[in-house]
Amino acid sequence: MSSELFTADFKAAPYWWDGVPRPELAPSEPPKQADVVIVGSGYTGLHAALQIARSGRSTVVLDAEAAGFGCSTRNGGQISTSIKPGLAELTRRHGEARAVAILQEGRRSLKWIGAFIRDEGLDCDFRVAGRFHAAHSPGQYEELARQVDNQPKGLAVACHVVPRAEQRDEIGSDLYHGGALYAEHASLDPARYHQGLLERVMVAGAELVPFCPATAITRSGQGFVVETPRGTIQARDVVVATNGYTGPLTGWLRRRVIPIGSYMIATEPLDPALMDRLMPRNRIVSDTRKVVYYYRASPDRRRILFGGRVSLSETDPRRSGPKLHADLSAIFPELATTRISHSWCGFVAYTFDELAHIGRHDGIHYAMGYCGSGVGMASYLGMRLGQQVLGLPEGATAFDGLPFQTRPFYSGNPWFLAPSVLFYRWRDRLAR
Template sequence: MNQQIYWHTTVNMPGEEHATTPLPEKVDVAVIGGGFTGLSTARTLAKRNLKVVVLEAETIGWGASSRNGGMTLTGLKPSMQSVIKKYGRDLAKQLFQVSLDSVDTVEQVVKEEKIDCGFKRYGHLYVASKPHHFDSFYDEVDFMAKEFNHKVRVVPPNELRDEIGSAIYHGGIVDEVSGGLNPAQYVAGLARAAEKAGASLHARARVNSLTRRGTRFFIQTKRGNVEAESVLVGTSGYTGNVTKKLQRKIIPIGSFIIATEKLPDELARELSPKNRMIFDSMHYLNYFRLWDNRMIFGGRAAFFPENKNTITRSAEILRRGMIRVYPQLKEAKIEYVWGGTLDFAFDMMTHVGEMDGVYYSLGYAGHGVAMASHLGKTVAEAMLNGNIKEHPFAQFDFPGAPLGLYNGFPWFLPIAGAWQKVLDWVE
């Protein structure tokens, strides 16, 4: 199998053409990070005639934006019951609405910019990994209808074969609003859209220092210096020590994916008759879907960020997991394996705001395809209007580690991973 990102084989990704053009000396806004957040912010601001530069340490779209499962999901990482309990009913409704708006934003951008990325409202299927996990599903459907006026439906165990060609699950919930796409094609299209709007994109421009003097920011990069009136950080799981205060609030967690060879049409239809975005109810979860008759199967097989060793180990773990779900794939060849780094806040919530004059949008917790696209846009609008504090995702504290026991290196992930496995066993 190739340690290669399958999605990258389907599109001409932005490359070294962005690594040679001179950096502008002065801009209105400097965006750090060339993924969904940064490109969406840049596109929005450039369309309002601001001079915008995107500074990417690698190549545009290199990080999680082109490595994920391509799922545009409704909802948040925490359950909406817990969100209501913690933040109150009114704010919870606003936050959930943002998640719905985020899928709409992706659909709108894809249509407006004519991005050929296969976006479609496939719907997502949340499957019960244990019988008692299913016990709450009917209550969940009633809760979402009552509190959020959002329609989802239960798939009882005896009807689950209509949704998934696996015998190991115990029922499910379908949400028809969620969608799916090819993330590499989407981020490449978003980059073209940002450039068309007038943004200046720069690869191999790792930021080495960020200094504020009065009302201006002075940015030193590997390729030169930039002066900006405003700065937006959209570096997700790759947030570094140049923005140390933000880095200490974000946990980078590895997520890994395998892709099979192209499967026969009949087998593909058996595996996922409606081509849903599927994920299970475990803490140590798996997520999977079809694309071009390939099974794309992911999970947190290793918690540390991607490298050759974690990718190699993860490939076999994921293959075993895939065969447990789909025994009919036992002989299927795994052609690609890769990893990426997600960004989790300590409260599992997404956060936007302003810190020391620097704007940020971070902590997508696996919901970044849609959420980063939308929050990049809405944070840009808040920057223009001067009302970032009114943003729904700015209404609660952005916590750091308890007792300050974290400097950006997630030393505790093996412990957390072991605890999640224990929870999956006892629950």
């Protein structure tokens, strides 16, 4: 692909980092002892740390990279109700009462994060933008219409269908066949949100130790020993909050999450009149394809941020960028000659049942597997995880005790990803 597709100042790094670079925390040695050690400084780890540190317990947060280096500052900043399986499928698996409770947790997470941002005074461009979920075929539009018209009693959300004839009120494209508008879905700047959360965790007294990976966790009496390259830490409790970056440190968890690279680009600045035509209501957008795309205007409405899965295996952002650009141009032909200013990747974690999981294994607390909906659910379950570590009854969730599935011979390397992507792309193309 010609280098002319990239701007002269192109960065193979998240667009969000321009405004909020990764924090330069002073190098420090981890303490010899702590009440709680948290592995991972993304949304899950920091929300757990905030609960625990504010309770007065000594809290240490370790990260192998800079604070928030992972997908917490690499995502698109969209916030939904976060639960992918519907009521019928969840009822088949877990019974109606548990199914309803799980879906209610998703709705609760959306309301909770908005209240948290407001109450903490976080300056992160949070807005209830609404999400236009576009139908990529006439049949998918009819399915969306059925879903909107038949929402389960007690679980209804604010949404309505948008027929193709009215589609340009929501998005300046004729590619789709109408869609559904979810009015309460929201957006934010993920790096600014992470930075504000990090600052509050540090004010609460937690100690952040970046570039200091946990290399081993072993039982020791009533607690644990956490080994790092800079020494060991004796801890009463350990929390693992590594999501799409879960590795050999915790083999049991690694076998239960599927790391998937989610790729994004940012366009160069667009003419304001063009942006007003393409994204007239400033919605966040997704579509009904199984190999999904998601996109939005940047908070300042100068660029379009576009993400999705574009390769069968993990690849370099310089290679994924042109592929995403081609897909973006198929939606908005006006952008065919628009250049890319940023291209990047972050790893999300899927699970075999498409549900997030929270719990305790061999005494180690964890929450992970947000299946691409991590802004809201990682924040919410991180908060609940902190409450569980503290033994608070309000920490209970509808996810507690769910079987955390794996598959025979799966060790954390998703060898099946490429054939799965091929199959779902084929199915997307055949949709009528």
